[in-house]
Amino acid sequence: MSRTRAPLRLPGTMQVLERGWLSSNSIVFDDGSAVTIVDTGYVSHAPLLVQLVEQLRRGRPLARIVNTHLHSDHVGGNAALQARFRPTIAIPPGQAAAVRQWDEQRLNYAATGQQCARFDYDTLIDLDRPLRLGGLDWEVIGGGGHDPEMALFHSHDERILVSADALWENGFGVIFPELEGASGFAEQQAVLDRISALAPRIVIPGHGAAFADSGAALEAAYRRLEYLRSDPQRNARHAAKVLIKFWLLDVRSTTMQRLHRHFARTDYLRLIQRRYFPRLDLAQMIDSYVDELVRAGAAEFAGGLLHNRD
Ligand SMILES: [Zn+2]
Numbered sequence: 001m002s003r004t005r006a007p008l009r010l011p012g013t014m015q016v017l018e019r020g021w022l023s024s025n026s027i028v029f030d031d032g033s034a035v036t037i038v039d040t041g042y043v044s045h046a047p048l049l050v051q052l053v054e055q056l057r058r059g060r061p062l063a064r065i066v067n068t069h070l071h072s073d074h075v076g077g078n079a080a081l082q083a084r085f086r087p088t089i090a091i092p093p094g095q096a097a098a099v100r101q102w103d104e105q106r107l108n109y110a111a112t113g114q115q116c117a118r119f120d121y122d123t124l125i126d127l128d129r130p131l132r133l134g135g136l137d138w139e140v141i142g143g144g145g146h147d148p149e150m151a152l153f154h155s156h157d158e159r160i161l162v163s164a165d166a167l168w169e170n171g172f173g174v175i176f177p178e179l180e181g182a183s184g185f186a187e188q189q190a191v192l193d194r195i196s197a198l199a200p201r202i203v204i205p206g207h208g209a210a211f212a213d214s215g216a217a218l219e220a221a222y223r224r225l226e227y228l229r230s231d232p233q234r235n236a237r238h239a240a241k242v243l244i245k246f247w248l249l250d251v252r253s254t255t256m257q258r259l260h261r262h263f264a265r266t267d268y269l270r271l272i273q274r275r276y277f278p279r280l281d282l283a284q285m286i287d288s289y290v291d292e293l294v295r296a297g298a299a300e301f302a303g304g305l306l307h308n309r310d
Helices: 043-056 078-085 093-101 185-198 214-229 232-251 256-264 267-276 282-295
Strands: 014-017 026-030 035-038 062-066 088-091 131-133 136-142 151-155 160-164 202-205 299-302 305-308
Touching: 014 043, 026 043, 035 043, 043 078, 062 078, 088 093, 151 185, 160 185, 185 214, 214 232, 232 256, 232 267, 232 282, 232 305, 256 282, 267 282, 282 299
Parallel strands: 035 062, 062 088, 160 202
Antiparallel strands: 014 026, 026 035, 131 136, 136 151, 151 160, 299 305
């Protein structure tokens, strides 16, 4: 069923670069003298992002990168943009030390089996002070079950929310803390409640198109949260499939042997198997999720290889 979308009225000082799922969206703010970019995608798409920014900045300096959080699909272009344009980088405060030391374990690149080019930050986002982006003040909203250190940005004047991975048009990012036995569902509930109270006119998610109907998205997100929360194995299974699909989006095609070798080295799938599916061994668990991805049309076997399907 197709639905006609009313065009979204965004201020002229901002532009959304909708990227897909391997790379997060980027938002380019231009206040007339300098450009800021929010989030920079996955590392393998960094050369494309550098080209896009070169075109969009129209001779103005790229002064600043701001990251909503430090997952590999949101900061992967930081290093390439910094090498090319010398912007400053602002990150949420929670993982500052891990970034400075480039601790890939704490930054969860090792645990997820994802890559990120090393960068360093210049400033920390102050959770108590609005950020100035594109001539507007944006309140910084902390938290969420996907990543407790994540920052969302809300313009009260325009009633626009940059929601990162806390709210998508149909869902939200994997609730990673729960996989490790920490709390995440309650935090996800809290951030959805906060967004409900703001009732934004437009939501710019970390992935997928910007959308106007925040009420419908929130309803879907609450339902999804209830579904996951009532049986945490569902969250674990979903996380495992997301991690496999994400890797497949990057490598495009693989032998099953290479896939097994890759995930045997990453913590999250081993953790998911031990905590949630102890009766399966890791390889069996992975095979069953690959089968589910194939049945769902997200991957296919051909010529002895597993291929990504968009
Ligand atoms: Zn994320």
